[in-house]
Amino acid sequence: xxxxxxxxxxxxxxxxxxxxxxxxxxxxxxxxxxxxxxxxxxxxxxxxxxxxxxxxxxxxxxxxxxxxxxxxxxxxxxxxxxxxxxxxxxxxxxxxxxxxxxxxxxxxxxxxxxxxxxxxxxxxxxxxxxxxxxxxxxxxxxxxxxxxxxxxxxxxxxxxxxxxxxxxxxxxxxxxxxxxxxxxxxxxxxxxxxxxxxxxxxxxxxxxxxxxxxxxxxxxxxxxxxxxxxxxxxxxxxxxxxxxxxxxxxxxxxxxxxxxxxxxxxxxxxxxxxxxxxxxxxxxxxxxxxxxxxxxxxxxxxxxxxxxxxxxxxxxxxxxxxxxxxxxxxxxxxxxxxxxxxxxxxxxxxxxxxxxxxxxxxxxxxxxxxxxxxxxxxxxxxxxxxxxxxxxxxxxxxxxxxxxxxxxxxxxxxxxxxxxxxxxxxxxxxxxxxxxxxxxxxxxxxxxxxxxxxxxxxxxxxxxxxxxx
Ligand SMILES: *Cc1c(COP(=O)(O)O)cnc(C)c1O
Numbered sequence: 001x002x003x004x005x006x007x008x009x010x011x012x013x014x015x016x017x018x019x020x021x022x023x024x025x026x027x028x029x030x031x032x033x034x035x036x037x038x039x040x041x042x043x044x045x046x047x048x049x050x051x052x053x054x055x056x057x058x059x060x061x062x063x064x065x066x067x068x069x070x071x072x073x074x075x076x077x078x079x080x081x082x083x084x085x086x087x088x089x090x091x092x093x094x095x096x097x098x099x100x101x102x103x104x105x106x107x108x109x110x111x112x113x114x115x116x117x118x119x120x121x122x123x124x125x126x127x128x129x130x131x132x133x134x135x136x137x138x139x140x141x142x143x144x145x146x147x148x149x150x151x152x153x154x155x156x157x158x159x160x161x162x163x164x165x166x167x168x169x170x171x172x173x174x175x176x177x178x179x180x181x182x183x184x185x186x187x188x189x190x191x192x193x194x195x196x197x198x199x200x201x202x203x204x205x206x207x208x209x210x211x212x213x214x215x216x217x218x219x220x221x222x223x224x225x226x227x228x229x230x231x232x233x234x235x236x237x238x239x240x241x242x243x244x245x246x247x248x249x250x251x252x253x254x255x256x257x258x259x260x261x262x263x264x265x266x267x268x269x270x271x272x273x274x275x276x277x278x279x280x281x282x283x284x285x286x287x288x289x290x291x292x293x294x295x296x297x298x299x300x301x302x303x304x305x306x307x308x309x310x311x312x313x314x315x316x317x318x319x320x321x322x323x324x325x326x327x328x329x330x331x332x333x334x335x336x337x338x339x340x341x342x343x344x345x346x347x348x349x350x351x352x353x354x355x356x357x358x359x360x361x362x363x364x365x366x367x368x369x370x371x372x373x374x375x376x377x378x379x380x381x382x383x384x385x386x387x388x389x390x391x392x393x394x395x396x397x398x399x400x401x402x403x404x405x406x407x408x409x410x411x412x413x414x415x416x417x418x419x420x421x422x423x424x425x426x427x428x429x430x431x432x433x434x435x436x437x438x439x440x441x442x443x444x445x446x447x448x449x450x451x452x453x454x455x456x457x458x459x460x461x462x463x464x465x466x467x468x469x
Contacts, residue, residue, distance in 0.1 A: 092449025095400025160308030172224030249290030267296020303358030
């Protein structure tokens with residue numbers, strides 16, 4: 001063993017090796033830093049030799065030097081790899097919360113890159129050559145699309161709810177139906193946010209039924225707001241009663257000091273109901289029905305970046321913009337770029353919305369998915385892959401805590417590996433494939449839903465499956 005250790009080449013000798021310099025160049029790492037890594041690698045090998053766990057070539061051999069540099073490369077790659085990695089979502093769940101919700105359109109992505117790499121007029125008026133406001137950017141698009149008098153954008157919808165309650169209802173009473181005191185994603189509870197904001201929650205009605213008279217009876221001089229929360233992530237079945245937006249808007253308008261605010265959760269700018277999908281009210285309808293203020297998410301069904309969009313009466317939005325918290329909750333220029341580009345597509349009609357991946361995935365026809373699944377299987381069969389493959393009918397979820405009752409009909413590629421278990425193959429696809437492929441597992445089968453997979457990603461999945469055979 002001593003003999004082996006003695007044959008270890010010294011660091012300064014390894015530093016003179018051409019491989020050392022080509023690694024430094026390839027990975028653009030300073031020589032000093034690379035030397036540190038090299039020392040670490042050498043000391044680890046030493047340790048393994050002492051513990052008799054070293055299985056590499058013997059020190060002194062040519063192969064040994066190469067294996068040192070291989071380990072050095074691995075070390076750098078590990079250091080330089082991102083923790084936030086691209087994945088392919090082959091689950092069919094469109095707004096998969098764990099996988100980053102909405103993916104952006106090409107147009108939005110291009111606008112983000114341009115805005116990120118360059119200076120922009122983020123807070124500058126080009127006409128006047130004067131200081132401007134970042135609030136101006138998505139505002140006119142939001143006004144045009146929703147028909148609201150004014151709009152503003154904050155970090156996410158949770159932030160929007162908090163800002164609205166804090167700025168417009170602090171130390172005042174806010175009336176909410178018991179059936180709408182929702183918890184979203186395990187960390188956002190309307191009741192907790194309300195408490196944090198300093199607004200006083202006044203619960204009315206019961207879990208399944210709330211009547212207009214329940215709201216009426218709760219109103220007093222301390223009331224500043226009626227809040228309706230869209231129950232995005234669950235559905236109460238059977239005997240239920242909720243009060244319509246128009247009725248609550250009318251009730252609020254009878255009292256000068258009382259606002260009606262609707263937290264739409266996802267909030268859609270496109271009417272999915274016309275295709276028989278879900279029951280999401282379009283934001284412009286809610287404005288038309290008289291809501292004073294409405295908030296919704298940027299990265300749920302809208303298909304844009306993470307953001308909280310607030311639309312409504314101008315004097316209220318002005319108050320929000322002036323509030324100290326607006327600075328705390330403000331969005332980055334990249335968010336505004338992505339949002340602006342996504343919103344612009346909504347103004348182009350059916351062709352425009354097809355550019356937004358979330359919307360496109362949602363509207364994708366089962367027959368299109370079936371044809372793609374057939375082609376997918378054909379390609380694997382052409383390679384004589386050895387997988388056992390079949391197409392089965394199934395459903396895709398919308399995800400992101402939205403449209404919980406909706407099951408979109410789809411076709412799944414169900415596959416079984418000749419030797420690996422579902423668990424083993426799913427793990428390989430997650431860990432050994434670049435990008436990682438996230439699939440569904442169902443009993444003894446892996447299931448792939450091509451609804452959320454692009455053509456380019458389809459090729460990558462096939463490649464990944466072939467490497468794991
Ligand atoms: C999702 C949701 C929120 C939170 O929105 P984020 O954009 O995720 O912060 C708030 N309210 C409702 C009703 C929701 O569905």
